[in-house]
Amino acid sequence: MTATLERGLNALREQIDAPVASFFTSCVSCGLCAEACIFYKETGDPELTPIHKLDLMRRVWSNEYTLFGRAKSMLGMGHKITEGDLTKWERLVYDSCTMCGRCTLVCPVGNDIAMMIRKMREGMSSSGHAPAELVGAAERHSDYGSPMGKLHTMLAAKIKAAEKETGIPIEMDKAGVDYLVLLSAQEIVEYSDVLPALARIFKKAGVTWTISNEGFEATNVGVQIGNRDIARNLVSMVVGAAEKLGVKGIISPECGHAYQALRWEGPNLIGRSYDFEVVHIIELLDRLAAQGKLKTKGKDHTRLTFHDPCQINRRGGINKEPRRLLDMVADNFIETEDAGTMNWCCGGGGGVGANDRAADLRFKAFNRKKRQFEGVGAEKVVTMCAYCHHTLDEQLELHNMDSIETQGLTEMIGEYLDDEA
Amino acid sequence: MNNPYFDLLMWARGPGFDIALTILIGGLLLRVVEIVVLSRKKDLAKPKGSPVLQGLKTIFTRSVPRKGLIKEAPVTYIGGYIFHIGFAIAFLFLGAHIALIDDLIGIQWPEANKALIETAAALAVVALIALAWTRITNPVRRALTTFDDWLVWLLSILPLVTGYIAVNRIFGDGTLMMAIHMLSAEALMVAFPFTKLMHAVTFAMARYYNGSIQGRKGAES
Ligand code: SF4
Numbered sequence: 001m002t003a004t005l006e007r008g009l010n011a012l013r014e015q016i017d018a019p020v021a022s023f024f025t026s027c028v029s030c031g032l033c034a035e036a037c038i039f040y041k042e043t044g045d046p047e048l049t050p051i052h053k054l055d056l057m058r059r060v061w062s063n064e065y066t067l068f069g070r071a072k073s074m075l076g077m078g079h080k081i082t083e084g085d086l087t088k089w090e091r092l093v094y095d096s097c098t099m100c101g102r103c104t105l106v107c108p109v110g111n112d113i114a115m116m117i118r119k120m121r122e123g124m125s126s127s128g129h130a131p132a133e134l135v136g137a138a139e140r141h142s143d144y145g146s147p148m149g150k151l152h153t154m155l156a157a158k159i160k161a162a163e164k165e166t167g168i169p170i171e172m173d174k175a176g177v178d179y180l181v182l183l184s185a186q187e188i189v190e191y192s193d194v195l196p197a198l199a200r201i202f203k204k205a206g207v208t209w210t211i212s213n214e215g216f217e218a219t220n221v222g223v224q225i226g227n228r229d230i231a232r233n234l235v236s237m238v239v240g241a242a243e244k245l246g247v248k249g250i251i252s253p254e255c256g257h258a259y260q261a262l263r264w265e266g267p268n269l270i271g272r273s274y275d276f277e278v279v280h281i282i283e284l285l286d287r288l289a290a291q292g293k294l295k296t297k298g299k300d301h302t303r304l305t306f307h308d309p310c311q312i313n314r315r316g317g318i319n320k321e322p323r324r325l326l327d328m329v330a331d332n333f334i335e336t337e338d339a340g341t342m343n344w345c346c347g348g349g350g351g352v353g354a355n356d357r358a359a360d361l362r363f364k365a366f367n368r369k370k371r372q373f374e375g376v377g378a379e380k381v382v383t384m385c386a387y388c389h390h391t392l393d394e395q396l397e398l399h400n401m402d403s404i405e406t407q408g409l410t411e412m413i414g415e416y417l418d419d420e421a
Numbered sequence: 422m423n424n425p426y427f428d429l430l431m432w433a434r435g436p437g438f439d440i441a442l443t444i445l446i447g448g449l450l451l452r453v454v455e456i457v458v459l460s461r462k463k464d465l466a467k468p469k470g471s472p473v474l475q476g477l478k479t480i481f482t483r484s485v486p487r488k489g490l491i492k493e494a495p496v497t498y499i500g501g502y503i504f505h506i507g508f509a510i511a512f513l514f515l516g517a518h519i520a521l522i523d524d525l526i527g528i529q530w531p532e533a534n535k536a537l538i539e540t541a542a543a544l545a546v547v548a549l550i551a552l553a554w555t556r557i558t559n560p561v562r563r564a565l566t567t568f569d570d571w572l573v574w575l576l577s578i579l580p581l582v583t584g585y586i587a588v589n590r591i592f593g594d595g596t597l598m599m600a601i602h603m604l605s606a607e608a609l610m611v612a613f614p615f616t617k618l619m620h621a622v623t624f625a626m627a628r629y630y631n632g633s634i635q636g637r638k639g640a641e642s
């Protein structure tokens with residue numbers, strides 16, 4: 001056995017706990033999880049059945065954590081894992097799974113398959129089987145503070161532009177404010193309209209905030225690759241910045257996995273609970289609206305629909321908030337089939353969007369969204385994750401549907417903010 | 422002259438049953454302990470919803486399919502329901518079974534009439550056959566199916582079929598058929614802890630964990 005294979009198996013062993021054992025014990029191979037998975041549904045390839053993607057981890061569990069399996073292994077009958085298996089499973093664990101969690105909500109015995117994919121990626125990455133693009137992004141984030149490299153200068157320029165546009169000063173590294181605002185690299189590079197929107201909304205609402213030079217990046221490629229050490233380092237940067245500035249809370253921006261990483265995995269990664277709150281920007285905007293601190297005027301009359309980011313809605317529980325906000329600013333909002341908790345993934349999450357090898361799968365998966373958008377005759381799609389936004393833009397263009405406009409919800413609220421009220 | 426199969430029936434009712442029951446209970450305990458000892462790390466993220474309550478709730482709510490899913494896999498869903506309900510009725514409401522349970526643990530409940538039990542058993546058998554059919558024809562199910570699945574299928578259908586034959590004296594010697602019925606049920610009991618039949622117990626754990634993980638985040642399950 002090679003050293004890398006052994007490392008991978010050890011990482012898998014570390015991931016096996018009571019929930020995982022109960023899941024594997026309970027699976028009745030009914031195949032219903034496949035009916036939930038966008039990659040299976042849009043390709044028809046039975047290899048892409050969710051529970052099958054976990055077969056290597058299942059083997060480790062069966063061979064080593066069950067009496068029967070241990071007996072079989074001792075007799076030399078256990079189904080061993082080889083280096084070749086790990087290579088073969090890269091396509092299943094990374095290219096064709098966004099950890100969207102639809103399967104998790106469908107499995108009749110209650111298996112949390114998406115959570116196990118996250119765990120299985122720990123073994124894959126430890127044995128050197130993570131996609132090169134993600135590994136590169138992790139290195140850039142660790143070394144330069146963002147998966148897209150050193151963005152400090154670009155961020156400073158975008159802040160300056162936002163100040164100029166709004167006439168509102170944005171102070172970096174300001175201690176004692178209410179919130180530390182984080183951004184995703186995508187928002188800094190591609191969707192920087194969010195900055196002036198935030199400045200105006202928070203000024204109106206009387207919320208004080210800052211951005212830290214030491215930790216402004218919200219994304220966490222560590223949770224996508226499945227590498228706890230990287231994930232912990234990246235979370236620590238942000239937690240350190242928040243604690244140093246003594247803020248009351250961190251605002252998780254429009255980014256799906258960042259929300260998971262910061263709010264739900266973060267405390268477990270660093271081994272302690274936070275003293276500050278983590279709130280998703282849409283949750284906060286909804287709260288401000290309920291308190292009467294966020295008022296809008298006018299409405300968008302475009303026929304628009306909403307795309308739920310999996311990690312924020314299905315796996316993050318933020319479902320009604322964006323709809324209440326949309327109702328404030330749109331009067332021709334129509335839901336697609338399965339919208340809300342069971343929304344279909346854009347096909348770009350969980351690192352799939354950055355993985356070149358997955359380009360074809362991503363394209364096929366998007367056929368589902370294409371049909372849904374066509375079904376409601378959408379002229380515009382609003383979302384609350386910059387990476388979904390990016391995937392929508394990419395795929396709408398590839399599918400010759402780029403007449404459909406896209407927008408982040410925060411920007412949209414900014415657009416209709418009542419500056420006078 | 423004595424029925425030559427009488428001894429076999431007596432063995433199946435006496436020592437055979439005791440052995441099967443011991444293996445069933447011992448095996449179940451072992452398998453459940455095997456899972457529980459793996460434990461899980463305390464979750465340090467401040468909960469938004471209620472993990473424990475939602476975990477408990479999900480044990481029940483997950484019995485209902487998500488909207489729109491039945492039409493994606495009608496045989497699996499409908500066949501699954503019919504089999505589970507049919508098997509439960511035949512198992513729990515036949516007079517002789519109730520008497521057996523009363524003997525063992527001293528609780529009893531009213532029996533159902535014969536027509537209901539036989540319809541339930543017959544439907545359960547039909548459902549199992551339909552499920553086997555999709556295991557062969559549906560590419561996803563075929564790819565997932567292992568020896569274990571077929572074994573479990575056989576162990577589930579045998580007590581239903583043999584019970585029906587024995588009770589209605591359809592063919593063969595009545596005593597022999599009853600002995601075979603009991604032995605088939607005992608085979609199911611013995612295999613239970615070591616096969617996918619375990620899901621009938623651990624589904625509650627799996628659903629609880631699923632619900633508690635989602636519930637902590639205030640998300641649906
Ligand atoms: S839906 Fe659940 S029980 Fe059925 S095959 Fe998938 S993981 Fe197994």
Ligand code: SF4
Nearest residue numbers: 037097098100101103
């Ligand atoms: S998490 Fe989503 S993409 Fe991954 S296997 Fe499950 S349904 Fe498919």
